Amino acid sequence: MCGIIGISSNKPVSASIISSLKKLEYRGYDSAGIATLFEGEIKEVKSEGRVNTLEQNFDLKNLKGNIGIGHVRWATHGIPNSVNAHPHSSHNVSVVHNGIIENSTILKKYLTTKGHIFKSQTDTEVIVHLITENLKSNELEEAIKKTLKQLHGSFALGIVFKDIPDLIVGARRGSPLAVGYGPSENYLGSDSYALKSMTNKITYLDDGEFCIIKKDQVLFFNEDGKKINKKILELSSDESSYDKGDFKHFMAKEIEEQPTTVKTGIKEYVDKTNSDINIYNFPWNINEINSITLIGCGTAYHSCLMAKYWFEELTQLDISIDIASEFRYRKNRFKKDTLYIFVSQSGETADTYAALDLCNKNNMKTCAVVNIIESSIARDANFVLPIHCGPEIGVASTKAFLGQILILYILALKLASLRNEINQKIYKEKIKDLQKLPNLIEKSLLIDNDIQAISSTFNEAKGSMFLGRGLSYPIALEGALKLKELSYVHAEGYPAGEMKHGPLALIEDGMPVVVLAPRDSYYKKTISNMQEVIARGAKVLLITNKSKDEIVSENIWETIEVENINDDLLPFLLTIPLQKLAYYSALKKGYDIDKPRNLAKSVTVE
Ligand code: F6R
Numbered sequence: 001m002c003g004i005i006g007i008s009s010n011k012p013v014s015a016s017i018i019s020s021l022k023k024l025e026y027r028g029y030d031s032a033g034i035a036t037l038f039e040g041e042i043k044e045v046k047s048e049g050r051v052n053t054l055e056q057n058f059d060l061k062n063l064k065g066n067i068g069i070g071h072v073r074w075a076t077h078g079i080p081n082s083v084n085a086h087p088h089s090s091h092n093v094s095v096v097h098n099g100i101i102e103n104s105t106i107l108k109k110y111l112t113t114k115g116h117i118f119k120s121q122t123d124t125e126v127i128v129h130l131i132t133e134n135l136k137s138n139e140l141e142e143a144i145k146k147t148l149k150q151l152h153g154s155f156a157l158g159i160v161f162k163d164i165p166d167l168i169v170g171a172r173r174g175s176p177l178a179v180g181y182g183p184s185e186n187y188l189g190s191d192s193y194a195l196k197s198m199t200n201k202i203t204y205l206d207d208g209e210f211c212i213i214k215k216d217q218v219l220f221f222n223e224d225g226k227k228i229n230k231k232i233l234e235l236s237s238d239e240s241s242y243d244k245g246d247f248k249h250f251m252a253k254e255i256e257e258q259p260t261t262v263k264t265g266i267k268e269y270v271d272k273t274n275s276d277i278n279i280y281n282f283p284w285n286i287n288e289i290n291s292i293t294l295i296g297c298g299t300a301y302h303s304c305l306m307a308k309y310w311f312e313e314l315t316q317l318d319i320s321i322d323i324a325s326e327f328r329y330r331k332n333r334f335k336k337d338t339l340y341i342f343v344s345q346s347g348e349t350a351d352t353y354a355a356l357d358l359c360n361k362n363n364m365k366t367c368a369v370v371n372i373i374e375s376s377i378a379r380d381a382n383f384v385l386p387i388h389c390g391p392e393i394g395v396a397s398t399k400a401f402l403g404q405i406l407i408l409y410i411l412a413l414k415l416a417s418l419r420n421e422i423n424q425k426i427y428k429e430k431i432k433d434l435q436k437l438p439n440l441i442e443k444s445l446l447i448d449n450d451i452q453a454i455s456s457t458f459n460e461a462k463g464s465m466f467l468g469r470g471l472s473y474p475i476a477l478e479g480a481l482k483l484k485e486l487s488y489v490h491a492e493g494y495p496a497g498e499m500k501h502g503p504l505a506l507i508e509d510g511m512p513v514v515v516l517a518p519r520d521s522y523y524k525k526t527i528s529n530m531q532e533v534i535a536r537g538a539k540v541l542l543i544t545n546k547s548k549d550e551i552v553s554e555n556i557w558e559t560i561e562v563e564n565i566n567d568d569l570l571p572f573l574l575t576i577p578l579q580k581l582a583y584y585s586a587l588k589k590g591y592d593i594d595k596p597r598n599l600a601k602s603v604t605v606e
Contacts (some may be wrong), residue, residue, distance in 0.1 A: 001085075002029065002098040002604070004071040004177065006168040006188030007198075008215045013185075014063040016198065017070035020187075021051045023194045023242075025595065027071035032082035035087040035094040036065030037158065039486050042094045046085035066215070067168060069158040069188075071096035072601050077104070078121030088125045090132040092115070092162040097124040098190055099175040100605050102153035127151065131159065144169055145209055145225040154605065158188050171210035175604045176348050176376055179203045179211055179218055182230065186213045191233055191348070191428030191602070192374055193242070193391065200235045204374065233374065240506065242391055249593045251394035251486075255579050256445060259438040260574070261389040261399045265406040266390055266434060275428035277414040283383050284365055286418045289339045291318035295327050295355050296343035297603065299397040299481060300404060303343050303369075305474040306571060307408035313568070314416040324351035325606070327358075334362040341367045343390065343408070345392055345400035346602040347375020354606075356380060369407050371400050385411065394594045395601045396485055401478060402441075402572060410434075424511040433566045440563040441580060443574040447560060449585075454541060454558055455584035457512050458483060463490035464505070466578070467533070468516035469497055469526050476516055476569050485596050486586035496529035509537035514555075514581075516574050518545045520567040530556075543577055545570060548568050 004023030032044030071086035078084040104123035134143040154174025180187035180195035210224035247253035294304035368381035387403030400595035466477035477493035517526040562573035
């Protein structure tokens with residue numbers, strides 16, 4: 001998604017803006033640009049494609065100025081090209097924008113009647129001209145306040161002015177924005193990661209607020225234009241997590257980091273001495289909760305589905321799950337005895353945040369399972385369960401998925417124990433088993449050679465299917481999502497038992513089908529479903545766990561066996577081959593693994 005940088009300094013800023021834009025590349029984008037203010041002139045340099053292309057632009061070398069804004073754009077209104085790239089400027093105002101202006105057509109008509117001329121197809125350009133118009137009859141703060149009130153939709157903005165040369169204005173509604181503090185310079189950024197190389201002192205703007213950033217001062221205002229004070233947070237500065245090290249891609253590194261992800265999660269939540277789970281400061285009485293609704297998008301939604309199986313197995317709670325973009329617009333029956341859990345790696349996904357906001361406005365109990373603890377979702381939920389997996393830079397989620405399902409499993413176990421719905425001996429055994437996971441994940445990672453060979457078949461096929469039942473069904477969905485987003489081949493996840501209700505018609509000679517059939521209570525049923533696809537010509541890659549018993553089927557194309565652990569925890573191990581399958585398929589095709597086409601790491605627009 002789009003990313004913003006702004007710097008107000010006592011020295012030239014263009015090089016720092018470019019290096020911060022590179023930090024934002026992980027978000028996914030298709031054009032980039034920068035504008036600085038020098039000797040009373042705003043100068044823009046923009047280009048289609050990557051920041052590297054922008055860097056090679058001859059004009060960039062001559063871009064002077066101690067104040068500037070930069071942007072990476074993920075196209076929403078208008079194709080990705082240098083005209084539509086941000087910043088957008090009038091004769092005296094330049095703007096970078098994340099988000100969508102919903103009333104841009106009406107505003108454009110109004111501004112055209114006032115003589116404003118538009119150059120791009122973007123919604124952002126109306127903001128530029130609206131501010132320009134409002135500055136004709138208002139002082140700066142009044143003009144900003146008025147402009148923000150006229151805009152419908154979501155935005156994070158960075159604005160510079162030709163005639164007010166010493167400041168940048170930042171504003172937020174619906175899209176995250178942070179201010180950073182440095183020595184003799186201050187910054188604006190759409191996330192703390194972009195600012196981290198320059199400072200670890202950060203203030204997050206809340207919805208409706210705006211700020212004025214000078215090199216030696218930052219002022220904050222609420223939506224009525226009243227000055228407000230805001231807290232400065234100190235971020236931990238673990239730069240090494242942002243480095244690929246010896247790995248070719250962040251995704252490869254993040255897959256290999258999963259034993260550590262799980263180890264850290266266990267360290268945070270498990271009391272090894274007493275075989276118990278610690279969830280500190282849980283803000284509700286356990287008897288107040290009779291049902292749970294889990295909400296997320298994409299991979300995070302698959303974590304919600306995974307959790308549904310565990311919660312239903314371990315507790316008597318009523319469990320629902322929902323895709324955030326559906327939940328936010330449905331006529332929900334909000335219930336006081338429901339706990340709403342929002343699952344998100346970034347904590348900034350627009351739909352998930354909107355769903356949380358809706359629940360908060362209805363005074364519901366809200367809990368966030370997030371990775372980025374400074375994020376909007378973490379800040380606005382009543383209670384936060386961090387997954388502690390460190391920065392996930394690859395657009396395709398891997399370690400955050402395992403981190404999310406780990407915390408949700410831990411929560412399910414704890415609630416089962418608190419509600420006396422699990423025998424204490426079994427509870428403690430399950431906690432002991434959890435501690436075996438990091439080691440078993442490590443062993444399951446040693447399958448690169450097998451998977452590399454298999455991945456070509458998936459690349460060459462028209463499409464593939466991923467089948468599972470019970471606890472393996474969410475993993476089948478996740479495996480298919482990983483393959484399609486990285487390799488751009490059609491892949492469909494399905495409950496194995498559903499095949500004969502339609503999708504079996506897709507199976508043809510040589511079609512690769514992944515069957516997840518661990519030796520759990522669904523095993524025999526899944527094996528029967530596997531036979532049905534083999535009989536119709538499918539090339540089956542069976543993923544199961546190790547066993548002395550032979551698999552009673554001939555004609556299986558390939559088999560991968562993961563380690564053994566109790567049935568609840570097998571999904572962790574089954575996930576690994578699927579992540580590697582997607583990785584190696586994309587690697588063979590030479591695709592941009594960490595930044596797949598059309599996708600963004602943090603989806604901050606609807
Ligand atoms: C897929 C993927 C996405 C995200 C989804 C939600 O690999 O990464 O499907 O899971 O966009 O993002 P978060 O978890 O940041 O809310």
